[in-house]
Amino acid sequence: MRKTPQKRAQNVKAKQRANISFRMNILFFTIFLLFTLLILRLGFLQIVKGEQYSLDLERREEVPVNTSVPRGRIFDSEGRIMVDNEPQRAITYTKMQTTKSKEIFEIAQKLSVLIEKDVNNITKSDLQDYWLRKYEEEADELLTEEERQEIEDDESLETKKEKNGAIDRLMRSKITEEQLQSFTQEELEVIAIYREMVTGYALSPQIIKGGEFSKKALKPGQISEEVTVEEFARVSERLGELKGVNTTTDWRRVKTSSLAILGTTTLPKEGIPKDSLDYFLARDYTRNDRVGKSYIEQQYEEVLQGQKSVVKNITDGKGRVFDVQTVYEGEPGKDLVLTMDSEVQLAMEEIVERNLLAFKGNPGSKYLDRAFFVMLDPYTGEVLSLVGKQLVKDPETGKQTVRDYAFATFTTAYEVGSTIKPATLLTGYREGAAKIGEKKIDEPIVIKGSKPKSSVFNRNSRISMNDLEAIERSSNVYMFKIAYGLANSVYRPNAPINFDPDGFRKMRNGYAQFGLGVPTGIDLPGEVSGVIGGTVPGNLLDLSIGQYDTYTPLQLAQFAATLANGGNRIQPRVVKEIREPSSDGAQLGRVVKEFAPNILNTIDNTEAEINRVREAMQRVYYGDNGSAKRAFGNSPFNGAGKTGTAQSFFYDAEKGTSFATVNLTHVGFAPFDNPEIAYAVLIPQASLESSYKTNFSTPFARELVDKYFEIQKKNAALKENDSTSMPQIKPAFTNEVIDEEQAE
Secondary structure (H helix, E strand, O other): OOOOOOHHHHHHHHHHHHHHHHHHHHHHHHHHHHHHHHHHHHHHHHHHHHHHHHHHHHHEEEEEEEOOOOOOEOOOOOOOOEEEEEEEEEEOOHHHHHHHHOHHHHHHHHHHHHOOOOOOOOOHHHHHHOOOOOOOOHHHHOOHHHHHHHHHHHOOOOOHHHHHHHHHHHHHHHOOOHOOOOHHHHHHHHHHHHHHHHHOOOOOOEEEEOOOOOOOOOOOOOOOOOOOOHHHHHHHHHHHHHHEEEEEEEEEEOOOOOOHHHHOOOOOOOOOOOHHHHHHHHOOOOEEEEEEEEHHHHHHHHHHHHOOOOEEEEEEEOEEEEEEEEEEEEEOOEEEEEEOHHHHHHHHHHHHHHHHHHOOOOOOOOOOOOEEEEEEEOOEEEEEEEEEEEEEOOOOOOOOOEEEEHHHHHHHEEOOOOHHHHHHHHHHHHOOOOOOOOOOOOEOEEEEOOOOEOOOOOOOOOOOOOHHHHHHOOOOHHHHHHHHHOOOOOOOEEEEEOOHHHHHHHHHHHHHHHOOOOOOOOOOOOOOOOOOOOOOOOOOHHHHHHOOEEOOHHHHHHHHHHHHHHOOOEEEEEEEEEEOOOOOOOOOOOEEEEOOOOEEEEOOOOOOHHHHHHHHHHHHOOOOOOHHHHHOOOOOOEEEEEEEEEEEEEEEEEOEEEEEEEEEEEEEEOOOOOOEEEEEEEHHHHHHHHHOOOOOEEEEEHHHHHHHHHHHHOOOOOOOOOOOOOOEEEEOOOOOOOEHHHHO
């Protein structure tokens, strides 16, 4: 039976529907596969790679920016400001990663109309940069095709960068001095501004003018780096057309004391010192950050620096910043409270300076140029006064002046003479070379082939004396005979020396227990240990009376403090506590960290032996034959001490020869029963040996100690600082204001 047309049409439509359904199924299946792949990919990115991409994004967008947070301030022990921050107007420029040098140059031209800029820091390279930019066509003609081709053919230049560098150097060498001197004053100011702008780093503000500038007197024609009110206003009004430029408040470090150990910071133009660059960059500093470069500012850099703001830079696809969001506001550096009272420190400095100038007038004082005084709390190690003064010639006037030399109390070392004898006696007790109450004969020591060695008070006779008398009268011979015992030998007149070299080890180990010849551990950089001599047998006798190895003034003070407190060697400190920044400007912030006494070691002597030596030192001040009786015999504070003179030598470079000189020293503590202070005086090259008459360091020490107790008595009614309270911030003890650059 034949199919009708109607049935044929139905069959065709059915086939078409089947084809469409099949195709739709394929389409839906394909879409399903694509969505499945997309979901799997998104899952992979989110779950497997999500954390890594988030970190990458944060690294690109969250950038620490130096917003010039104030550095922590430094106060004395009474809350007086010693180092402060003075706000300064500043104009800064921040370039982006995509900023071209042409854009920077155009902004520099606009800024030069709005501000004045000193041009004295412009270098020859800066002038060449500007000339090459201004005269591009002439610059291209400086080199011939042959010269360019010669550089291209130079096989030693492997990369394109090296070849371009060679072309640039050759170009610069052909710019004449006449061409470089042809710029107008206006052009020079553009150059000066441009050089400041390009020295910065991307996304890190660079100070163009203002900030921590020097306040030294301006030279003729020199323009101040201080931003005037008018300049600040003019730039602020035009910030919209000065991309990357900002007007802000920066700070300048200001001291109220010339005390050198306060240290200094780098200026903005210096940034991080090259020798410390890797260290600071690893700690999220930027290259133009200001950092402490000496003493307290350097030692406590991480405390004083503060935390910079963190901003998130929102960029487009081309890396251009179109928005900035603050992630962290940052915070100022923490404050330091020192162990020293400004009033005491300044009083001690005045006495040392005045006496140094007076001593310089004595006969034989040609090589005298410095004097030191160190005073410690014997139970805490707190440095109560650290004084060093040095006579120098003013480079501008040629006149003699006095500079602060406090850092030399722990960075220079000298022979200290008889002040070391208490340590020698205690070493003798410990090693069995002396006993409490033991008598020895003070007599000239005659060694075969050598000149006799004797005590100053006894050049010819034989005097029997015990250990107390030996310290009281400063017997050299008693110490020599202890040295013989340490070297397993016995003195015999006119016999050669036959010493066991181990005697040097015993003696030096004994001294080291007091801090002599080893670091004291002070919380300041640059401390030296002194010079340790060799082991030539005869020098052991010199070592026993302080005429061989050298020690720092601070080591002497630590030695005195160890005797004062009964035998504990305590680390000296100049920082008492760390505090949060003040919240109201009137009270110190809360205590973050208070430094407790740190006992480094306890000497290996019995209490009886230590007390015996302390008694001997008391007799130095008050005994009938005490070497310091004339100066201290009537002192009201009942102290104890030891005097010292040491033979030394000064090498005169002009004359090419050495001259015998005398170092004068003194150590002590007071009051005797419950010492408040331990102290040391050291005057190197105080006199030529041929002119020496008397140890003037002893009355000098008395004047210093008297002044300390005078100040304490005057202030006795004042309430003692409580480290847990919020004491008031006090003004500086003097009105002196010292610009850091000026101080250097």
